[in-house]
Amino acid sequence: MEKRSKIQTFHISTYGCQMNLADTSTLMATMINRGYRPVDNERDADLIILNTCSVREKAEQRVFGRLGEIARYKFRKPHLKIAVVGCMAQRLGKELIEQVPHVDYVLGTDRVFELPDVIEDKPGTDQVMTALGHENIDFITPVKETPYSGFVTIARGCDNHCSYCIVPYVRGKERAHSTDYIIDSVRRMVNEGVVEITLLGQNVNSYSCDETDFPDLLKRVAGETGVKRLRFMTSHPKDLSEKLVDLMAAEPKIMPHVHLPLQAGSNRVLKRMGRVYTVEHYLKIVEYIRKKLDYICLTTDLIVGFPGESEKEYEATLAVVRQVKFDSAFMFRYSTRPGTPAARYPDDVPEKDKIRRLNKLIAMQQEISRCQNQRELNQVRFSLVEGTSRRDATVLRARTEGNKTVLFASENVAVGGVVPVRITEADAFTLHGQLEELT
Numbered sequence: 001m002e003k004r005s006k007i008q009t010f011h012i013s014t015y016g017c018q019m020n021l022a023d024t025s026t027l028m029a030t031m032i033n034r035g036y037r038p039v040d041n042e043r044d045a046d047l048i049i050l051n052t053c054s055v056r057e058k059a060e061q062r063v064f065g066r067l068g069e070i071a072r073y074k075f076r077k078p079h080l081k082i083a084v085v086g087c088m089a090q091r092l093g094k095e096l097i098e099q100v101p102h103v104d105y106v107l108g109t110d111r112v113f114e115l116p117d118v119i120e121d122k123p124g125t126d127q128v129m130t131a132l133g134h135e136n137i138d139f140i141t142p143v144k145e146t147p148y149s150g151f152v153t154i155a156r157g158c159d160n161h162c163s164y165c166i167v168p169y170v171r172g173k174e175r176a177h178s179t180d181y182i183i184d185s186v187r188r189m190v191n192e193g194v195v196e197i198t199l200l201g202q203n204v205n206s207y208s209c210d211e212t213d214f215p216d217l218l219k220r221v222a223g224e225t226g227v228k229r230l231r232f233m234t235s236h237p238k239d240l241s242e243k244l245v246d247l248m249a250a251e252p253k254i255m256p257h258v259h260l261p262l263q264a265g266s267n268r269v270l271k272r273m274g275r276v277y278t279v280e281h282y283l284k285i286v287e288y289i290r291k292k293l294d295y296i297c298l299t300t301d302l303i304v305g306f307p308g309e310s311e312k313e314y315e316a317t318l319a320v321v322r323q324v325k326f327d328s329a330f331m332f333r334y335s336t337r338p339g340t341p342a343a344r345y346p347d348d349v350p351e352k353d354k355i356r357r358l359n360k361l362i363a364m365q366q367e368i369s370r371c372q373n374q375r376e377l378n379q380v381r382f383s384l385v386e387g388t389s390r391r392d393a394t395v396l397r398a399r400t401e402g403n404k405t406v407l408f409a410s411e412n413v414a415v416g417g418v419v420p421v422r423i424t425e426a427d428a429f430t431l432h433g434q435l436e437e438l439t
């Protein structure tokens, strides 16, 4: 009890992807249920939790930097505890405490929700817990992100082995949540007022539970729950089916956005990345999507400077990006992850070339994003109001059907509402509009 009485408040910082954001929401609820109180400022917390990411070296360096800063709080507050959870905790395990001795707890991706037990020193718990497992994952209750939107994880882990990627190692093999669990979770959130739900998985298209595949699941969620707007991510090009696209065309609740990571535009690089599709296959999917859907936002992930990527192969990525015209893209320099198959390849593209390649790609994509956004001008997009603009509190910030941010001024609209907004201005990053009066 001694230990317990000292930790009363906690603060969580989240790094990485939506999967971590979803886990943070659940961890937050778990801690609150056990009597701990969240605080907005980490300086007020008795327990500081970092939910971490390992996907690139930079993501880990940021966490090490933060740990250095947090260490100083311990001088003033000796009972302060520090927990590192999630992907980096999974990857490094007790090495993390060896490197940063003031870290108190290290909980891997399948152990995150045991944090209250660990800080209460329950039997069977340990300072470092990283065993992967949990065949049945339906005990994890998803929790909404905001009062009006939420994530529901449909599968944890990943069975693909893209050669550069640490995720399968830190998240374990793919385990699907049962269809009933997913439908119940969505229903519960909708009852609590959630308007928009994003179904999450590293590769949602490989979802399979009993006889239910991903399009069947989407169809059931759309049909059997009161959710207004439904999204999903991420789609792997090798598994995205025509059945899914046909369903998107038929089901208005499914929002017109597909995040379809291309990674590279050369077949030789894709092969070495272990992506198991060709550029031709990718383009065929895009063609089918655009043929079946009048309006669709396509976004992607791209890596430059993969081991052995020649200048010509990099140019091939630029060419595909130019051809597809993505609405936006996340673009990265290749970062070697220890233990992955690509780590055995020499990291032979010089850093200065990686930077040059990335900068040129970003500049090109920015121009494409601007053009794509210009195509929205004068259109009416039903948008979910999420809050106010960061710069101007009198301006509302909303999410369009295509997942773009639109800013508009209105005094009569409440956060959480879905309203028609006519787009009047567009740059590479943001749309601006006016509330459309519906007659």
Ligand code: SAH
Pocket: 055, 056, 164, 165, 166, 167, 201, 202, 203, 234, 236, 261, 263, 301, 302, 303, 332, 333, 334, 335, 336, 337
């Ligand atoms: N499951 C998702 C995304 C996982 S990680 C998918 O398959 O698309 C998100 C993105 O990070 C990846 O799409 C990839 O573009 C990038 N990424 C992953 N590992 C990386 C590495 N070692 N170096 C640089 N970028 C990487």
Ligand code: SF4
Pocket: 158, 159, 160, 161, 162, 165, 166, 167, 168, 202, 203, 236
């Ligand atoms: Fe990583 Fe590939 Fe799995 Fe995505 S599909 S998480 S890139 S291994």
Ligand code: F3S
Pocket: 015, 016, 017, 018, 019, 020, 052, 053, 054, 055, 087, 166, 167, 170, 171
């Ligand atoms: Fe996500 Fe990073 Fe982990 S991208 S799954 S938080 S390694």
